[in-house]
Amino acid sequence: MRRPTLEAVAARAGVSRATASRVVNGQTTVAPDIRDAVLRAIDELGYVPNSAARSLVTQRTDSIALVVSEPGTRVFSEDPMFSTAIRSASMELETVNKQVVLMLASSAKSHARVERYISGGHVDGVMLISMHGADPLPSALSRLRVPVVSYGRPAVPVQIPYVDNDNIGGAEAGVRHLVETGRRRIATIAGPQDMIGGQDRLTGYRNVLRDSDHRSIVAVGDFTRESGAVAMRQLLRDDPELDAVFVANDLMAVGALQSLRQAGRRVPDDVAVVGFDDIEAAKYTEPPLTTLRHPVAEQAAAMVRLLLDLFEGGTSEPVILPTELVVRESA
Amino acid sequence: MRRPTLEAVAARAGVSRATASRVVNGQTTVAPDIRDAVLRAIDELGYVPNSAARSLVTQRTDSIALVVSEPGTRVFSEDPMFSTAIRSASMELETVNKQVVLMLASSAKSHARVERYISGGHVDGVMLISMHGADPLPSALSRLRVPVVSYGRPAVPVQIPYVDNDNIGGAEAGVRHLVETGRRRIATIAGPQDMIGGQDRLTGYRNVLRDSDHRSIVAVGDFTRESGAVAMRQLLRDDPELDAVFVANDLMAVGALQSLRQAGRRVPDDVAVVGFDDIEAAKYTEPPLTTLRHPVAEQAAAMVRLLLDLFEGGTSEPVILPTELVVRESA
């Protein structure tokens, strides 16, 4: 009751295994009638090539590891960026018939597991989603002689192609919007400073305040709603007079809005709020959130293409995608 | 520059390939000194077994397909249930050293792809996340002689083990809460009626209204925020006097809250709202959402264990997990 082999197909079609293989792999050097006979045999037998045997000889696996190196599992579940990126990358790879092996690398133990797996030749390449600065994975993987690309600029300056959005420019645009609408005391809830996105968005904030002669008021969160709520309360204690806050991602902005509401501040009348990411939920907050949109799905798709380029022997340059200010009611 | 083989390890350790293989696979019939020699050789050479060769002979791959059959890609990205389930299943499989191959089956074309892939022997088993009733995948896969388990009860009565939560009981508890707090006109925003969760939650709603002599007022959404907002506007037109609404998931409840706000209704004073799922965002709505909590992560983990049982030859029974009413401010 085991699955039919190429041998069986060849026998049924009355040809050699080599010819059957040619048909399966779409080579054109097979006479039409023989090709048809083989195809019929394949159909009748329900033949499907054995992938292990195939990749044993071709040294290819046609699968790609998608490594999500995210220590905070909560963030992974709640931040739609991750699932959007995963979905988009997955769909893009589907078009070239490659499989996605999903690996969550949350702990040091799983890092070792990922490294072992990848060096085991299970996959042809690696896509890395890691915003974490201290993450040893980018450099570890780049040493493995396996094609690696990254979603987001790796924190350590390692030589792997990546796709990122313009975090600094986006943050600047957001804060500039607050300045231009006459806000005087503009605080920020920054992301984790060991994440590249967290750092860059804070840099953008600082750039604009410096140039426009405002004072900076900073609290730091970890990109969760909860941390946004906590940071907002902190900011209100630090400077009760603040009239605007630039929040490094929408999830924290949602938490911040709640804290502002609980503190009796009206948004945007008393305090303007600008987020970052433009997640779907941003349209449904009270009031709807002004935020920076960046194309997560495109970014993931671009990452896939970068990897495919690498397979072709190309040496890919980093890609930076633009962000766009979406003005709603919160600022 | 190619990777070392077992042959090389054996040569370096001065033993046969068979003995080296025994050490690699942890068999105990190897003398300690020889074992050490082999381990040293492995270490020095940086040997990692070739997975293709191994699974060619063992007929195992140690990877599991996680098939997410979700036509609405928007829902996949925005509903944290999916990522929570994926993360939890992934972590559970990690403990038994199996890999997750993620497959998104959104279109008919990708259905064929999934079937082909799975019948290609790439994976040892399949976990199916499919809430969609008309989905041909459960029955198709169960025909493939591959172990299959499902997250959520399959719509068609096919003989595959599954883990689900008590949708009917949960909905009943939610609606009963509305009845008991004195609401008279209790509407519902139901989920898609081609999804089992959508059906069951509507059934629960109807059960309670029938028993307590209330009239049912139904609108149907598709589990997205947007559809919740649309459905709520519809309900308000249908029955401006309604004073409560049971919404089949939290995402739609978020949309419903927005529509209620825009219509000038106060929650819960004018209209009470009960959701379903208890996603993280439910704590951050205005007002925070009363909802039914069910253990998504546990459900996914239980699904994994069901599959592992199947590998052991066990014949697993469906598992139903309880839901819990979480009372916040919206009802």
Next chain:
DNA sequence: ATCTCTTGAGAGAGCGCTCTCTCCACCCCT
């Protein structure tokens, strides 16, 4: 001392496929 039994290690087949090499047959050119 001989025989049986156990333990530990090697030989070698074979998993299912790809791909190079070889060969055959036919066509065109001179």
Next chain:
DNA sequence: AGGGGTGGAGAGAGCGCTCTCTCAAGAGAT
């Protein structure tokens, strides 16, 4: 009519591993 060229098909090696079978050597029993 003969020779070189070309297209199409087969033979067979080998990818790296596991696992059965076989065998050698030593322990224990008679």
